[in-house]
Structure formats: structure tokens, C-alpha cells
Amino acid sequence: MxxxxxxxxxxxxxxxxxxxxLAAGLSVIFGVMHVINFAHxxxxxxxxxxxxxxxxPFGGAGFFVALLVAPLLVGLVGVAIERYTVxxxxxxxxxxxxxxxxxxxxxxxxxxxLVWGTGNVSLSTPAILSGxxxxxxxxxSVYNLFIIGFGAAMxxxxxxxxxxxxxxxxxxxxxxxxxxxxNLGIDIDRYYSLxxxxxxxxxxxxxxILGGYQTVSPEMGMSIIIPAFVIVVLGGLGSFKGAVVxxxxxxxxxxxxxxxxxxxxxxxxxxxxxxVLLLRPRGLFGVEMEEDGGxxxxxxxxxILESRTxxxxxLGMICLLAIIPLGAGTxxxxxxxxxxxxxxxxxxxxxxxxxxxxxxxxxxLGHALFYALGAYAVALVLIxxxxxxxxxxxxxxxxxxxxxxxxxxxxxRVSGVYFAMITLAFAELFYNTLYRLDITGGSEGxxxxxxxxxxxxxxxxxxxxxxxxxxxxxxxxxxxxxxALGALVVAFLLTRRMxxxxxxxxxxxxxENEQRATFLGYETTVYKRRAFVISGALAGxxxxxxxxxxxxxxxxxxxxxxxxxxxVMVILGGMGTLYGPIIGAAVFFGLEELLTxxxxxxxxxxxxxxxLFVIFLPRGLxxxxxxxxxxxxxxxxxxxxxTPDESSARGDD
Numbered sequence: 001m002x003x004x005x006x007x008x009x010x011x012x013x014x015x016x017x018x019x020x021x022l023a024a025g026l027s028v029i030f031g032v033m034h035v036i037n038f039a040h041x042x043x044x045x046x047x048x049x050x051x052x053x054x055x056x057p058f059g060g061a062g063f064f065v066a067l068l069v070a071p072l073l074v075g076l077v078g079v080a081i082e083r084y085t086v087x088x089x090x091x092x093x094x095x096x097x098x099x100x101x102x103x104x105x106x107x108x109x110x111x112x113x114l115v116w117g118t119g120n121v122s123l124s125t126p127a128i129l130s131g132x133x134x135x136x137x138x139x140x141s142v143y144n145l146f147i148i149g150f151g152a153a154m155x156x157x158x159x160x161x162x163x164x165x166x167x168x169x170x171x172x173x174x175x176x177x178x179x180x181x182x183n184l185g186i187d188i189d190r191y192y193s194l195x196x197x198x199x200x201x202x203x204x205x206x207x208x209i210l211g212g213y214q215t216v217s218p219e220m221g222m223s224i225i226i227p228a229f230v231i232v233v234l235g236g237l238g239s240f241k242g243a244v245v246x247x248x249x250x251x252x253x254x255x256x257x258x259x260x261x262x263x264x265x266x267x268x269x270x271x272x273x274x275x276v277l278l279l280r281p282r283g284l285f286g287v288e289m290e291e292d293g294g295x296x297x298x299x300x301x302x303x304i305l306e307s308r309t310x311x312x313x314x315l316g317m318i319c320l321l322a323i324i325p326l327g328a329g330t331x332x333x334x335x336x337x338x339x340x341x342x343x344x345x346x347x348x349x350x351x352x353x354x355x356x357x358x359x360x361x362x363x364x365l366g367h368a369l370f371y372a373l374g375a376y377a378v379a380l381v382l383i384x385x386x387x388x389x390x391x392x393x394x395x396x397x398x399x400x401x402x403x404x405x406x407x408x409x410x411x412x413r414v415s416g417v418y419f420a421m422i423t424l425a426f427a428e429l430f431y432n433t434l435y436r437l438d439i440t441g442g443s444e445g446x447x448x449x450x451x452x453x454x455x456x457x458x459x460x461x462x463x464x465x466x467x468x469x470x471x472x473x474x475x476x477x478x479x480x481x482x483x484a485l486g487a488l489v490v491a492f493l494l495t496r497r498m499x500x501x502x503x504x505x506x507x508x509x510x511x512e513n514e515q516r517a518t519f520l521g522y523e524t525t526v527y528k529r530r531a532f533v534i535s536g537a538l539a540g541x542x543x544x545x546x547x548x549x550x551x552x553x554x555x556x557x558x559x560x561x562x563x564x565x566x567x568v569m570v571i572l573g574g575m576g577t578l579y580g581p582i583i584g585a586a587v588f589f590g591l592e593e594l595l596t597x598x599x600x601x602x603x604x605x606x607x608x609x610x611x612l613f614v615i616f617l618p619r620g621l622x623x624x625x626x627x628x629x630x631x632x633x634x635x636x637x638x639x640x641x642x643t644p645d646e647s648s649a650r651g652d653d
Contacts, residue, residue: 006138014144016251017151021206023231023243025199031238032175032195034094038101040203041225042108047074047204048211049116055124063126071201078200079193088615093296095363100614102564106607112218114601123211147209230273236286266432273425281418296361299574299622325478337481343589344484345545350569350581352538355495358576359507360528365420365563366427370400372558374540379446379553389451396544397537404536408529434555445554484545568610574620
């Protein structure tokens, strides 16, 4: 019994130390620069792959050479990332850092695939670290003990660097009052670059030692970044001590649950994360941090057309979309209808996020929760309740709205980065739950669904209907195209009407200045919660439509990457416009379709485009007409126009 406990402790400490190194860099970066770095996991993976490239040429000593050189290389990559992508965003809302680094995730991950290919690879470790050694009557792995000892020494060294050196003093001072440090004549921007590089190097060290313990794969960064955020939240954003305690705690909890209660392994840590964010958002050792200035930049006001012209243009676009199925099979492939259905559904999903993000400023990193919820609700209703598509969609919308109310009731108590983190935690909790329930089909999901369009058993399947428009026959998926298009148009008109009502005016005032709205007597939390419920219901409708069309639902629908992708669509098109995210969805899938004809690594190009948009065109494509109008009219162009937040000293609070 004691031997088993000791073995669990060593295994837990082994993983825990890796988490400590990973979370320490993430936490230090946030503490000093207030940057939530989603690309940290990819830097972790990059360290492991750089090590692979160094191990072979140096033979037996290659592992130790890689342990020294690879983190330095990744550190340089980190410095370049901070200097050329993160620095231009200082002075903007911190949530733009999340959006930027998500784009970097797509870029770096595809670069890894491009250079090193797919599949798992073993990272060779020297013979001196192989075998076992007796410890308290237990045969412990030498490599496990090496990880614990080396990781602890690294963590201690970083702590001493931050606590007892001039560099550490400036870094700590900069985290508390950046303007004061800059006024003392210290180039704090240079220190920011070094901090980001140090955090990247720590992530690389963690990737190397874990690569020798398990295997190296292109997905290792995406799989570990979420636990890293859990650790940082538990310990406290910006707290090095919290990263150490949180990393060890999560490592031990995961290992123990994997042995004794495996069904709870992926659930408990997210429940802990939610509880900490609700009861003590600053974490166990974090301190209260003021929200940085800077608003989320919307695309509203970016047009140059009159409202009547815009309405006519919108009506013309709907008419154009309506005739697309009529040309399938003659003017273009029938696949065009399939692609357009996907664009329409994701356009609806993006619109749902824009309703809450673009009009209240709440950035949900877990919006895929409601999309997946709608998809599974439709699937389960079709299997266990009724095969009616109308009944399934109605129940999916109602369930999504109810869960959105519950999540919103809890989550909207916090704001900014903390709100983004808690929505991510709820989505990951649901994602892990889907894998563990028999009713959801586990990891396989639910397949082979059939449905009819009608009520109480009276209705038909779309494949049984044939509508002739001249020589063109509309049936099956062509008819579903109109169902999806109708849902999108109704959702757009409904949300636009809401925004033109007094309710919408309050939402816009919250976006512009929540404090002023509060002073005017509005309960802003109530309004934000209502917007979140509407947003969740529309996202559930989008997920339900996908399942009706595709005939299946899988846990991957709730994966955090999908929440990031829909944010990409919102920013690409233009946040705060309703129609901009629909355009963003069309651009996203259009680029995917175009680029996959040339390379499987299409996310590399798309991620690069998104990064450029976040930096140079944060108001999205809908702002382009206003940006280009002066050039078209023969002027010299408006030049860069900084917002009030962007015009302030870079990085100042």
C-alpha cells in the first residue's frame, strides 16, 4: 500500500514538475505584460522538436546538448514573437493578446507539421538516465527522478533570478507600475522581450523533458495548454509561487484520479478551476489586478454607404444566396451547396458570438460548448424522443438557452480575462463529459440519425421531396440549404431588431462605457446575462442545424479550437456588426477551400492572415471601405489613426 502511494506520488510529481515549468513561464509573462499567451503550448512543442533535431548529431550527449541549446532557440523565437506581434498591441484591450496568440497557435502548429510531419516520435534519452533505482523500497525510474530534480532546480533558479537580481527587480517593478519604471529611464519594452523569451525557454525545457518521458507529437502543445491555464488560474494569474503550487497539485490530482477514478480525471481540475474563478478569481496566491485600458474595436461605423443602400445590398445578397442551389451540377459542382451550408451554419454560430462579444465586450473562449450542446440535443431528441426536426431544434434551442443562463449566471460575476477563462473551463468540462457518458456515444459520438420535417409523425424527409425549378430539381441537401439560410436570415433580423430596441441600446451603452450605464441605473449584469442567453440559444441552433444536415454529433464539436475559430471569423469580418461575422465565416471557409487545393497546411496561411488582421485591421473587413475611401477619392489616405487607448504610452496602465 505504501509502495503504491509512493509510486503515485513520484508519477504525480514527475508530471507536476513539467506543469510547473510550463505554467511558470505562462504566469510570469502574464504577471509582467498582462498577456495570456495561447501559443505557449506550441512553444512547448517547438522545444521538443528542436531537441529531436539536436539529439541525433551529438550522439549520446545529444539530449543534454538539446536541453541547453533548444530552449535558447525557442527563447529567441519568443523574443521575436513579442517584438513583432505582441508589442504593437500594447495599449489595446488585453483580450487582443488572446486573439493574436490564438492565430500564432495555427501558424506554429502548421509549421511543426510542415517541417517534421505527422505521427509520434520518441526522443532518445542517454543511457545514464535509463533504468530504475531503489528509493524507500520502491524501484523508481531514474528518468522520473531526473525530471523531478532538474525541474525543481530550474524552478528554484528562475525564482532566485526574479527575487535577487537587478533584472528581477525591474521585472517585478514593471509588473506593478510600468509607467513609473519607464519614467525612471528604463527601457521596459526591452525587458518585456526578455521576459517573453524566458517564458518561451521554460516552456521549451518542459517540452523536452516530457518528450523524453512520453513521445513527441504535433498535437502535444494543444493538449497541454488547457491544463497549463488551469494551473495558472488555480495558483493565481501572474504568481510564480502559484504556478509551482498549482502545477504540483494538478500533477498529483491527475495521476491519482487516473489510477483510482479514471472517469473523473478530466473533470475535477476544471471544476476546481471554475470554483476558484468564482470564489477567488485572483487564485490562491495571485493579487488583485486592475483591468487594463482599451476597448474591443468594433467594425460599426466602418461603412461608407447609406443605410437604405446597405439594406438593398443585403436584400440583393440574400437573393443571390437563394439561387445558388439552382446552378449546382451545371454551372458548378454540387459540392458548392455543401460548402455554402457549412458557411451559413458557421455564419450563424459567428453571429451568435458577435451578439455577446461585439455588443457587451464579453469574450467567450468556450462558445463551442453551446454549439456542441445544440448538436447533441438534436441527436438525442431524434434518437429517444421524436424524429421531428422541428421538435429537435426547438428542444435544442431551449436547452442551450437554459445552460447559457446557468453558465452566464455564474460567469458574468467576473469580467475581462477571468470571464474568458471561466467560459473556457465550462466548455472543457462539457468536452470531457461527452467522452465519458454512454448516452452521448463516448468518444465515438452519435451517428446514423434520420429525421423528418413535420410534427406528431406527420411529415416527410427532404430526400422524398422534389421541387422542379425549370430543369433543376431541388431535393435533399438542396432543400436543407434553404432551411439553413432561412434560419440565418431570421436570426439576423431578430438580433438586429433587438439591437434597435431599448434593450439593444443598453447593450451598446455597456460596450461603450459600462460604468456610465451603471450610474444611469441599469443593472448591467442582468442585461449581459440576457445577451449571453440569446447568444447561447443561437449557437445551439447552429449546432443543431449541423447535426440535422450531417447526421452525427461528436465530442470534437466542443473542442476549444472551435471556440477560437469562431472568434477568428468574428474578428476577420468585423465585430459588433452582426453581418461582419457572417462575412468572416465565408472568408474563413473560402480560404480553407482555396488553400487546401495547394497544401494541407492551410491553417498556416489563415493564421498568418488573422495575426495581420489583429495587428493592422482589428475592426475587420467591414472597415476596409472607410479605410480605402480616401485613396479611391484621390487623397493621400488617412494614415494610421490610433484610438485613444492606442495613442497612450505603449504598455502603460
